[in-house]
Amino acid sequence: YSFGVDSSVNRYLLNRIAELGRGTSQIVRYDEDPKTIADKFFKQINNPVLTNIEVQWLGNTEKPIIYPSILPDLFAEQPLVIFGRFAPNTGGSLQIKGMAGGKQPFEQNFNLSDITAQNNPAIAQLWGRMKIKDLSKQMLKFETSEGVEEVTQTALSYQLLSKYTAFVAVSDDVRVDPNEQQMTMNVPLEMPEGVSYEGVFGGMPSPAPMMAATPQSFMARGISLSS
Numbered sequence: 001y002s003f004g005v006d007s008s009v010n011r012y013l014l015n016r017i018a019e020l021g022r023g024t025s026q027i028v029r030y031d032e033d034p035k036t037i038a039d040k041f042f043k044q045i046n047n048p049v050l051t052n053i054e055v056q057w058l059g060n061t062e063k064p065i066i067y068p069s070i071l072p073d074l075f076a077e078q079p080l081v082i083f084g085r086f087a088p089n090t091g092g093s094l095q096i097k098g099m100a101g102g103k104q105p106f107e108q109n110f111n112l113s114d115i116t117a118q119n120n121p122a123i124a125q126l127w128g129r130m131k132i133k134d135l136s137k138q139m140l141k142f143e144t145s146e147g148v149e150e151v152t153q154t155a156l157s158y159q160l161l162s163k164y165t166a167f168v169a170v171s172d173d174v175r176v177d178p179n180e181q182q183m184t185m186n187v188p189l190e191m192p193e194g195v196s197y198e199g200v201f202g203g204m205p206s207p208a209p210m211m212a213a214t215p216q217s218f219m220a221r222g223i224s225l226s227s
Contacts, residue, residue, distance in 0.1 A: 001045050003038070006030050008192030020137070022072045030194035050074040050098040050106060055082060058109065059092015067130035074098075083127040086112070128158030136163070 001023040002014040007030050018025035026041045028034050053071040057063045064084040074080050080096070091113045100106040131154050139147045148164060155162035191197055 001025070001041075003041060004028065005034055006192070007194050019068075019072065022070065024072065024075055024078070044075050044077075048073045048075055048101070049078075050080070050100055053080070053096065053098040056095040056097065057092060058095050059112075061091050062087045065131075067127065067134050069134050083123075083130045085127055125158050125160060128154050128160055132160065132162050 001021065002017045002025040004011070004014045004025070005028045009027060011027060014025045014027070024045065026037065028037045051073045053074065055066055055071065057066075064086045066082055066084040068082070071080070071082065084094075093109045093111045093113070095107065095109050097105070097107050132151050135147055135151050135154070151162055152164045154160070155165040161167060191200070
């Protein structure tokens with residue numbers, strides 16, 4: 001379980017810690033009461049609805065590819081969300097097993113024989129995103145060429161951002177006049193919401209010269225997805 005306070009915490013790190021520990025995370029904004037949120041959070045994690053969750057495929061057809069491979073514990077007022085890729089005309093049922101309330105065995109089957117294939121790119125991208133996350137977990141200690149290649153191909157196939165792919169948005173419009181004299185200007189960096197520069201650094205920022213922009217900095221061609 002992970003708990004963060006303020007508007008500038010590392011949400012990615014906290015969420016990943018919770019995922020790897022099969023738990024949950026909670027972020028408290030600067031304008032919220034930490035005590036109220038903390039009490040609710042600890043009450044929630046002390047009363048899990050379903051733990052040690054396992055998913056098993058019951059059917060004679062090809063087993064679907066389901067993510068996440070390690071399911072988190074289920075707490076009150078939370079849904080259990082899994083993503084599966086099924087072969088056409090899949091017949092069978094999905095069995096969910098676990099420990100209810102940490103004590104009693106729980107088991108429930110969901111019949112998937114009546115599911116019809118639909119072309120829904122948004123759902124396909126969710127499955128692809130979960131596959132990339134699962135592959136990334138497998139490379140926590142070190143990267144492998146096979147893992148990097150699979151993440152890259154999955155991201156390109158489903159048009160997703162990843163560690164190895166990125167969207168590149170560019171424009172044909174020229175935003176500066178090449179005949180005008182170049183100007184140097186200070187570009188301020190915004191602080192996180194609810195955080196002041198004085199509170200962090202103890203004073204106002206001093207002006208810092210920035211490199212002047214050239215016309216080439218604002219010119220490009222098209223929009224592409226690249227690795």
